Amino acid sequence: MSSIARPVFVLALCAALGVAATSNVRAAEGRLYPSGPPNGVAYLRFANLSAQPVKVKSAGGTLTLTTDGGHRVGEYDPVTPGSELTGTVDVGGKTAPIKLKLTQNELLTVVVTTGGDGAPLVTLVGDTPTEFNAQKAALALYNLDKGCKEATLEAGDGHAAVISGVAPDGVKRRLVNAVNVALAVACGAGGPGAVAKLGQMDAGERYSIFLYAAGAGLQALAVHDEMALLRP
Amino acid sequence: MNGLLAGLAILIIGDSHMVTNGYLITTLHNDLTEQGATVNSYGMCGANAGDWVYKTTVSCGKAERHGTKPVQIDREPRAQGWTFDQLVAADHPNLVIVEMGDTMAGYGQQQFPRAWIYDQVRTLTQRIAADHLQCVWVGPPWGNEGTSYHKTFARVKEMSEFLAKSVAPCQFIDSTKFSTPGQWPTIDGQHLTATGYREWGKDIAGALDQLVSQGEIKR
Numbered sequence: 001m002s003s004i005a006r007p008v009f010v011l012a013l014c015a016a017l018g019v020a021a022t023s024n025v026r027a028a029e030g031r032l033y034p035s036g037p038p039n040g041v042a043y044l045r046f047a048n049l050s051a052q053p054v055k056v057k058s059a060g061g062t063l064t065l066t067t068d069g070g071h072r073v074g075e076y077d078p079v080t081p082g083s084e085l086t087g088t089v090d091v092g093g094k095t096a097p098i099k100l101k102l103t104q105n106e107l108l109t110v111v112v113t114t115g116g117d118g119a120p121l122v123t124l125v126g127d128t129p130t131e132f133n134a135q136k137a138a139l140a141l142y143n144l145d146k147g148c149k150e151a152t153l154e155a156g157d158g159h160a161a162v163i164s165g166v167a168p169d170g171v172k173r174r175l176v177n178a179v180n181v182a183l184a185v186a187c188g189a190g191g192p193g194a195v196a197k198l199g200q201m202d203a204g205e206r207y208s209i210f211l212y213a214a215g216a217g218l219q220a221l222a223v224h225d226e227m228a229l230l231r232p
Numbered sequence: 233m234n235g236l237l238a239g240l241a242i243l244i245i246g247d248s249h250m251v252t253n254g255y256l257i258t259t260l261h262n263d264l265t266e267q268g269a270t271v272n273s274y275g276m277c278g279a280n281a282g283d284w285v286y287k288t289t290v291s292c293g294k295a296e297r298h299g300t301k302p303v304q305i306d307r308e309p310r311a312q313g314w315t316f317d318q319l320v321a322a323d324h325p326n327l328v329i330v331e332m333g334d335t336m337a338g339y340g341q342q343q344f345p346r347a348w349i350y351d352q353v354r355t356l357t358q359r360i361a362a363d364h365l366q367c368v369w370v371g372p373p374w375g376n377e378g379t380s381y382h383k384t385f386a387r388v389k390e391m392s393e394f395l396a397k398s399v400a401p402c403q404f405i406d407s408t409k410f411s412t413p414g415q416w417p418t419i420d421g422q423h424l425t426a427t428g429y430r431e432w433g434k435d436i437a438g439a440l441d442q443l444v445s446q447g448e449i450k451r
Contacts, residue, residue, distance in 0.1 A: 031380040031381055031420075032248060032277055032278060032292040033248075033277065033278030033291070033292060033335065034340075035334060035335055035336065035337050035338055035339040035340065035341075035381070035382070036335075036336050036337060036338035036339075036341060036345045036348065036349070037338075037345060037348055038341075040338075040341060040343055040345060041345055041347065041348040043347060078348070104343045104345070105343060105344075105345065105346060105347050107347065129346075129347065130346070132346060132347075132350040132394070132397060132398055133397045133398070134353075134354065134357070134397065134398050134399060134400035134401075135397075135400045203400070204354060204357075204358075204400065227351050229282050229286070229351060229352070229355055230348060230351075231280065231282055231283065231286065231288070232280075
């Protein structure tokens with residue numbers, strides 16, 4: 001299981017949550033406190049699938065993602081749904097803008113790769129999970145290879161398909177038993193694959209596997225999803 | 233005293249249902265004590281699950297009760313809360329009961345904040361699990377509709393069903409099974425009457441007794 005570096009970059013890309021702390025809540029008449037985060041919550045993270053370190057900058061700070069295994073992917077930070085979030089990504093001195101607006105309960109990953117000229121390419125891949133189960137592990141397969149029409153996540157020596165049919169720039173998610181099983185990503189059934197090293201999964205936790213193209217062929221990056229806690 | 237819960241040192245933590253005389257900090261605490269358990273109870277009004285892991289201040293009161301002593305209530309507007317670690321160090325429980333749900337269900341909001349609720353719950357259950365403690369999570373009761381708390385029966389049902397899947401390794405006690413929607417009157421849509429808290433406390437204690445009898449909770 002890959003470890004995740006805790007980024008210094010916090011909640012920013014400009015949007016204020018607009019949420020009062022428990023101690024500052026002004027209750028509606030007769031009501032002692034709100035129930036849940038008053039403006040809803042979405043979650044945003046960044047993933048570096050390029051060959052160089054990536055710097056994500058906003059008015060709120062800078063996040064650096066290295067090329068070192070699990071440190072390629074940041075933690076999910078809570079943000080206010082519906083607010084416009086802006087910033088830039090920088091790879092090797094070349095930049096590209098970011099402009100985002102998330103919907104409530106959305107989990108969005110901003111994936112940074114590079115084009116032939118080395119300029120950063122930004123791909124937004126998100127979903128709104130509805131299944132949560134503390135007795136299962138949640139696996140998500142992200143397909144960031146535009147040449148791979150249908151990405152597949154396979155398990156065990158028999159290459160049983162756990163997740164299949166993920167289109168380019170898409171993601172699919174599935175709840176599975178929390179076991180230690182060999183995983184691999186492939187393009188379609190029987191296609192060339194790459195090992196996704198995840199190790200023992202823990203019940204209740206979430207994991208992401210990124211399929212992407214780099215150098216000689218298919219690459220796979222497996223990470224344990226980390227969430228920063230929002231305390232309204 | 234039937235002694236069924238003798239051998240259990242119980243830590244109960246909860247929300248505003250645990251912060252006033254006559255609420256669960258009286259009724260449930262008494263019911264468990266009368267069955268032989270040693271009970272220490274704490275309530276923080278308005279607190280979410282994560283607030284028991286990371287320190288917070290509470291704006292609408294906190295309360296504590298130890299054994300057969302009276303309830304101690306603090307209504308200071310910026311009272312310092314407790315952390316779970318602090319309470320475990322002080323009281324050495326072998327069973328934790330978490331009573332929580334109303335502060336997190338998103339009453340009045342169109343969308344159910346499921347990802348956030350899951351992370352709040354998980355933050356607390358993982359801390360409990362790290363201490364290798366048995367735990368039981370009690371979900372919210374029905375309440376009444378049409379008040380400033382914006383509770384709806386549909387959302388209470390949704391929250392109960394979601395908690396049932398989210399609180400493992402804690403056992404889940406579904407309070408909506410104890411009554412029909414609106415059966416227990418409230419003073420404000422969320423907080424029950426004295427009769428309601430006696431019923432709710434008795435039913436939670438009964439459910440706990442079943443878990444002990446079935447061997448799901450070890451004394």
